[in-house]
Amino acid sequence: MGRPPNLYSFRDVDRDLAPNLRRYVLDQQNEAFKRHDVFRVAISGGSLPKTLAKALLAPPNGSDEDKVDFSKWEIFYADERCVPLDHEDSNHRLVQEEWLNKIPKDMVQPKVYTISEANLDDAQETADEYEQKLVAVFAARDSVKLPLFDLILLGCGPDGHTCSLFPDHPLLREQDAWILSISDSPKPPAKRITLSLPVVVAAAKVGFVATGGGKKDVLKKIFETEEGSKLPCVLVNEGAGEKVSWFCDQAATEGVSFPKRSSVI
Numbered sequence: 292m293g294r295p296p297n298l299y300s301f302r303d304v305d306r307d308l309a310p311n312l313r314r315y316v317l318d319q320q321n322e323a324f325k326r327h328d329v330f331r332v333a334i335s336g337g338s339l340p341k342t343l344a345k346a347l348l349a350p351p352n353g354s355d356e357d358k359v360d361f362s363k364w365e366i367f368y369a370d371e372r373c374v375p376l377d378h379e380d381s382n383h384r385l386v387q388e389e390w391l392n393k394i395p396k397d398m399v400q401p402k403v404y405t406i407s408e409a410n411l412d413d414a415q416e417t418a419d420e421y422e423q424k425l426v427a428v429f430a431a432r433d434s435v436k437l438p439l440f441d442l443i444l445l446g447c448g449p450d451g452h453t454c455s456l457f458p459d460h461p462l463l464r465e466q467d468a469w470i471l472s473i474s475d476s477p478k479p480p481a482k483r484i485t486l487s488l489p490v491v492v493a494a495a496k497v498g499f500v501a502t503g504g505g506k507k508d509v510l511k512k513i514f515e516t517e518e519g520s521k522l523p524c525v526l527v528n529e530g531a532g533e534k535v536s537w538f539c540d541q542a543a544t545e546g547v548s549f550p551k552r553s554s555v556i
Protein backbone atom coordinates (compact mmCIF):
# COMPACT_ATOMS: atom_id res chain seq x y z
CA MET A 292 0.00 0.00 0.00
CA GLY A 293 1.19 3.55 -0.70
CA ARG A 294 -0.05 6.22 1.65
CA PRO A 295 -2.71 5.10 4.14
CA PRO A 296 -6.41 6.03 3.96
CA ASN A 297 -7.79 9.06 5.81
CA LEU A 298 -9.80 8.30 8.92
CA TYR A 299 -12.12 11.09 10.10
CA SER A 300 -13.85 10.88 13.43
CA PHE A 301 -16.59 13.42 14.16
CA ARG A 302 -18.31 14.18 17.42
CA ASP A 303 -21.80 14.34 16.03
CA VAL A 304 -23.30 13.06 12.77
CA ASP A 305 -25.70 15.96 12.10
CA ARG A 306 -23.52 18.84 13.24
CA ASP A 307 -20.01 17.65 12.27
CA LEU A 308 -19.97 14.60 10.00
CA ALA A 309 -22.71 15.72 7.58
CA PRO A 310 -21.20 19.17 6.79
CA ASN A 311 -17.75 17.63 6.34
CA LEU A 312 -19.16 14.89 4.11
CA ARG A 313 -20.89 17.60 2.07
CA ARG A 314 -17.63 19.48 1.66
CA TYR A 315 -15.84 16.28 0.61
CA VAL A 316 -18.50 15.23 -1.92
CA LEU A 317 -18.67 18.73 -3.40
CA ASP A 318 -14.87 18.85 -3.70
CA GLN A 319 -15.08 15.63 -5.74
CA GLN A 320 -18.01 17.06 -7.75
CA ASN A 321 -16.05 20.24 -8.56
CA GLU A 322 -12.93 18.28 -9.54
CA ALA A 323 -15.02 16.01 -11.78
CA PHE A 324 -16.68 19.02 -13.47
CA LYS A 325 -13.20 20.35 -14.30
CA ARG A 326 -12.23 16.96 -15.75
CA HIS A 327 -15.31 16.18 -17.83
CA ASP A 328 -18.27 18.38 -16.86
CA VAL A 329 -20.17 15.48 -15.30
CA PHE A 330 -20.01 13.82 -11.88
CA ARG A 331 -20.24 10.02 -11.89
CA VAL A 332 -20.85 8.63 -8.44
CA ALA A 333 -21.74 5.15 -7.20
CA ILE A 334 -23.52 4.64 -3.88
CA SER A 335 -24.47 1.76 -1.59
CA GLY A 336 -27.57 1.13 0.48
CA GLY A 337 -27.70 0.57 4.25
CA SER A 338 -27.46 3.66 6.44
CA LEU A 339 -25.49 5.67 3.88
CA PRO A 340 -28.38 7.29 1.91
CA LYS A 341 -29.84 8.87 5.05
CA THR A 342 -26.50 10.43 6.03
CA LEU A 343 -25.93 11.52 2.45
CA ALA A 344 -29.30 13.30 2.43
CA LYS A 345 -28.33 15.19 5.59
CA ALA A 346 -25.12 16.28 3.86
CA LEU A 347 -26.44 17.15 0.42
CA LEU A 348 -29.89 18.56 1.12
CA ALA A 349 -28.63 21.09 3.67
CA PRO A 350 -29.02 24.76 2.64
CA PRO A 351 -26.00 25.99 0.60
CA ASN A 352 -23.64 28.52 2.23
CA GLY A 353 -23.67 30.75 -0.85
CA SER A 354 -20.09 30.12 -1.98
CA ASP A 355 -19.31 28.81 -5.49
CA GLU A 356 -17.62 25.70 -4.08
CA ASP A 357 -20.72 24.80 -2.07
CA LYS A 358 -23.14 24.52 -5.02
CA VAL A 359 -24.64 21.07 -5.61
CA ASP A 360 -25.39 20.79 -9.33
CA PHE A 361 -27.50 17.64 -9.61
CA SER A 362 -28.15 18.37 -13.30
CA LYS A 363 -24.65 17.02 -14.02
CA TRP A 364 -24.74 14.07 -11.62
CA GLU A 365 -24.91 10.49 -12.85
CA ILE A 366 -25.73 8.14 -10.00
CA PHE A 367 -25.03 4.39 -10.10
CA TYR A 368 -25.51 1.66 -7.52
CA ALA A 369 -22.36 0.20 -5.98
CA ASP A 370 -24.55 -2.77 -5.11
CA GLU A 371 -28.19 -3.60 -5.60
CA ARG A 372 -30.52 -6.38 -4.58
CA CYS A 373 -32.20 -8.40 -7.38
CA VAL A 374 -35.72 -7.26 -6.55
CA PRO A 375 -38.18 -4.92 -8.31
CA LEU A 376 -37.27 -1.25 -7.95
CA ASP A 377 -40.30 -0.58 -5.75
CA HIS A 378 -39.63 -3.60 -3.47
CA GLU A 379 -38.90 -2.84 0.18
CA ASP A 380 -35.46 -4.51 -0.18
CA SER A 381 -34.42 -2.38 -3.16
CA ASN A 382 -31.48 -0.05 -2.61
CA HIS A 383 -32.90 2.23 -5.30
CA ARG A 384 -36.18 2.50 -3.42
CA LEU A 385 -34.26 3.27 -0.21
CA VAL A 386 -32.16 5.95 -1.92
CA GLN A 387 -35.29 7.48 -3.43
CA GLU A 388 -37.12 7.55 -0.11
CA GLU A 389 -34.20 8.80 1.95
CA TRP A 390 -32.70 11.26 -0.50
CA LEU A 391 -33.68 11.57 -4.16
CA ASN A 392 -37.39 12.24 -3.58
CA LYS A 393 -36.41 15.08 -1.25
CA ILE A 394 -34.44 17.02 -3.86
CA PRO A 395 -36.49 20.19 -4.50
CA LYS A 396 -38.66 19.69 -7.58
CA ASP A 397 -37.54 22.98 -9.14
CA MET A 398 -33.97 21.64 -9.42
CA VAL A 399 -32.88 19.59 -12.44
CA GLN A 400 -32.80 16.03 -11.08
CA PRO A 401 -29.74 13.75 -11.27
CA LYS A 402 -29.67 10.93 -13.80
CA VAL A 403 -29.98 7.62 -11.97
CA TYR A 404 -28.87 4.29 -13.46
CA THR A 405 -31.00 1.52 -11.98
CA ILE A 406 -30.80 -2.23 -12.61
CA SER A 407 -33.08 -3.75 -15.24
CA GLU A 408 -36.14 -5.53 -13.85
CA ALA A 409 -36.31 -7.90 -16.85
CA ASN A 410 -34.46 -10.94 -15.42
CA LEU A 411 -34.40 -10.54 -11.66
CA ASP A 412 -34.47 -14.31 -11.06
CA ASP A 413 -31.15 -14.53 -12.84
CA ALA A 414 -28.59 -12.50 -10.87
CA GLN A 415 -25.86 -13.04 -13.48
CA GLU A 416 -28.12 -11.74 -16.25
CA THR A 417 -29.02 -8.72 -14.10
CA ALA A 418 -25.30 -8.09 -13.49
CA ASP A 419 -24.52 -8.39 -17.21
CA GLU A 420 -27.30 -5.95 -18.08
CA TYR A 421 -26.05 -3.43 -15.52
CA GLU A 422 -22.51 -3.82 -16.81
CA GLN A 423 -23.80 -2.97 -20.31
CA LYS A 424 -25.22 0.27 -18.90
CA LEU A 425 -21.78 1.12 -17.55
CA VAL A 426 -20.16 0.21 -20.86
CA ALA A 427 -22.48 2.67 -22.62
CA VAL A 428 -21.46 5.44 -20.22
CA PHE A 429 -17.78 4.76 -19.56
CA ALA A 430 -16.80 3.52 -23.06
CA ALA A 431 -16.56 0.06 -24.51
CA ARG A 432 -14.85 -2.61 -22.43
CA ASP A 433 -12.30 -3.24 -25.14
CA SER A 434 -11.22 0.41 -25.04
CA VAL A 435 -11.02 0.91 -21.26
CA LYS A 436 -9.96 -1.69 -18.74
CA LEU A 437 -12.13 -0.34 -15.94
CA PRO A 438 -14.85 2.30 -15.53
CA LEU A 439 -13.48 5.31 -13.66
CA PHE A 440 -16.00 6.65 -11.17
CA ASP A 441 -15.34 10.14 -9.81
CA LEU A 442 -16.48 8.96 -6.39
CA ILE A 443 -17.75 5.74 -4.84
CA LEU A 444 -19.58 6.09 -1.53
CA LEU A 445 -19.83 2.94 0.56
CA GLY A 446 -20.96 1.54 3.87
CA CYS A 447 -19.19 -1.05 5.96
CA GLY A 448 -20.98 -4.06 7.41
CA PRO A 449 -20.25 -5.40 10.92
CA ASP A 450 -18.46 -8.35 9.25
CA GLY A 451 -16.25 -6.01 7.19
CA HIS A 452 -18.19 -6.38 3.93
CA THR A 453 -18.62 -3.50 1.56
CA CYS A 454 -20.74 -3.23 -1.60
CA SER A 455 -21.93 -6.85 -1.77
CA LEU A 456 -18.37 -8.15 -1.45
CA PHE A 457 -18.34 -10.39 1.60
CA PRO A 458 -15.37 -11.75 3.61
CA ASP A 459 -13.73 -14.87 2.15
CA HIS A 460 -16.11 -14.93 -0.83
CA PRO A 461 -14.65 -16.07 -4.20
CA LEU A 462 -15.96 -12.83 -5.80
CA LEU A 463 -13.07 -11.04 -4.10
CA ARG A 464 -10.71 -12.76 -6.52
CA GLU A 465 -12.54 -11.56 -9.63
CA GLN A 466 -10.18 -9.43 -11.71
CA ASP A 467 -12.00 -9.01 -15.00
CA ALA A 468 -15.73 -8.25 -14.71
CA TRP A 469 -16.97 -4.78 -13.75
CA ILE A 470 -20.25 -5.94 -12.25
CA LEU A 471 -20.54 -9.26 -10.42
CA SER A 472 -23.51 -11.31 -9.32
CA ILE A 473 -23.86 -13.07 -6.00
CA SER A 474 -26.58 -15.63 -5.27
CA ASP A 475 -25.49 -16.65 -1.78
CA SER A 476 -25.17 -13.32 0.00
CA PRO A 477 -24.88 -13.93 3.76
CA LYS A 478 -26.87 -10.71 4.25
CA PRO A 479 -30.37 -11.15 2.78
CA PRO A 480 -31.62 -10.99 0.13
CA ALA A 481 -29.31 -13.65 -1.32
CA LYS A 482 -29.36 -12.45 -4.94
CA ARG A 483 -27.53 -9.23 -5.61
CA ILE A 484 -25.20 -7.47 -7.99
CA THR A 485 -22.11 -5.53 -6.98
CA LEU A 486 -19.18 -3.54 -8.32
CA SER A 487 -16.05 -5.68 -8.42
CA LEU A 488 -13.09 -4.88 -6.17
CA PRO A 489 -10.90 -3.65 -9.10
CA VAL A 490 -13.64 -1.15 -10.07
CA VAL A 491 -13.87 0.19 -6.50
CA VAL A 492 -10.09 0.51 -6.21
CA ALA A 493 -9.83 2.29 -9.60
CA ALA A 494 -12.21 5.14 -8.61
CA ALA A 495 -10.81 8.67 -8.31
CA LYS A 496 -11.97 8.69 -4.66
CA VAL A 497 -13.69 6.23 -2.30
CA GLY A 498 -15.62 7.47 0.74
CA PHE A 499 -16.84 5.16 3.50
CA VAL A 500 -19.49 6.24 5.99
CA ALA A 501 -19.59 4.19 9.21
CA THR A 502 -21.37 5.52 12.27
CA GLY A 503 -22.62 4.25 15.62
CA GLY A 504 -21.29 1.92 18.30
CA GLY A 505 -22.22 -1.12 16.21
CA LYS A 506 -19.21 -0.36 13.95
CA LYS A 507 -16.66 -0.18 16.80
CA ASP A 508 -15.42 -3.78 16.67
CA VAL A 509 -15.16 -3.99 12.91
CA LEU A 510 -13.31 -0.66 12.66
CA LYS A 511 -10.76 -1.91 15.18
CA LYS A 512 -10.29 -5.02 13.04
CA ILE A 513 -10.03 -3.00 9.83
CA PHE A 514 -7.54 -0.46 11.12
CA GLU A 515 -5.62 -2.40 13.73
CA THR A 516 -5.44 -6.16 13.66
CA GLU A 517 -3.95 -8.75 11.37
CA GLU A 518 -7.28 -10.57 11.69
CA GLY A 519 -8.74 -7.77 9.58
CA SER A 520 -6.22 -8.14 6.81
CA LYS A 521 -8.47 -10.02 4.39
CA LEU A 522 -11.72 -8.17 5.03
CA PRO A 523 -13.21 -6.53 1.91
CA CYS A 524 -12.96 -3.06 3.51
CA VAL A 525 -9.26 -3.70 4.18
CA LEU A 526 -8.75 -4.77 0.56
CA VAL A 527 -10.23 -1.41 -0.54
CA ASN A 528 -7.98 0.45 1.93
CA GLU A 529 -4.94 -1.45 0.68
CA GLY A 530 -5.80 -1.13 -3.00
CA ALA A 531 -6.78 2.54 -3.04
CA GLY A 532 -4.69 3.89 -0.09
CA GLU A 533 -4.83 7.66 0.24
CA LYS A 534 -7.74 7.89 -2.25
CA VAL A 535 -9.91 6.42 0.54
CA SER A 536 -11.58 8.51 3.28
CA TRP A 537 -13.58 7.11 6.17
CA PHE A 538 -16.32 9.32 7.64
CA CYS A 539 -17.03 7.97 11.12
CA ASP A 540 -18.36 9.25 14.40
CA GLN A 541 -16.71 8.93 17.78
CA ALA A 542 -18.97 6.05 18.78
CA ALA A 543 -17.64 4.02 15.84
CA THR A 544 -13.95 4.88 16.30
CA GLU A 545 -13.81 4.48 20.09
CA GLY A 546 -10.64 2.56 20.92
CA VAL A 547 -9.21 2.80 17.37
CA SER A 548 -5.71 4.24 17.70
CA PHE A 549 -5.07 4.74 13.96
CA PRO A 550 -4.45 8.52 13.44
CA LYS A 551 -7.78 10.31 13.17
CA ARG A 552 -8.71 13.70 11.76
CA SER A 553 -11.72 15.83 12.62
CA SER A 554 -12.11 18.09 9.58
CA VAL A 555 -11.69 17.62 5.85
CA ILE A 556 -10.35 21.16 5.41
Ligand SMILES: O=C(O)[C@H](O)[C@@H](O)[C@H](O)[C@H](O)COP(=O)(O)O
Binds near residue numbers: 337338445
Ligand atom coordinates in the same frame (compact mmCIF):
# COMPACT_ATOMS: atom_id res chain seq x y z
O1 LIG B 1 -27.25 -3.50 -0.10
C1 LIG B 1 -26.65 -3.53 0.95
O2 LIG B 1 -26.82 -4.40 1.79
C2 LIG B 1 -25.70 -2.40 1.26
O3 LIG B 1 -25.30 -1.71 0.14
C3 LIG B 1 -24.53 -2.84 2.12
O4 LIG B 1 -23.35 -3.06 1.44
C4 LIG B 1 -24.35 -1.79 3.20
O5 LIG B 1 -23.72 -0.65 2.67
C5 LIG B 1 -23.57 -2.32 4.37
O6 LIG B 1 -24.17 -3.50 4.82
C6 LIG B 1 -23.52 -1.34 5.52
O7 LIG B 1 -24.82 -1.08 5.94
P1 LIG B 1 -25.12 -0.16 7.21
O8 LIG B 1 -24.55 1.18 6.89
O9 LIG B 1 -26.61 -0.12 7.30
O10 LIG B 1 -24.47 -0.81 8.36
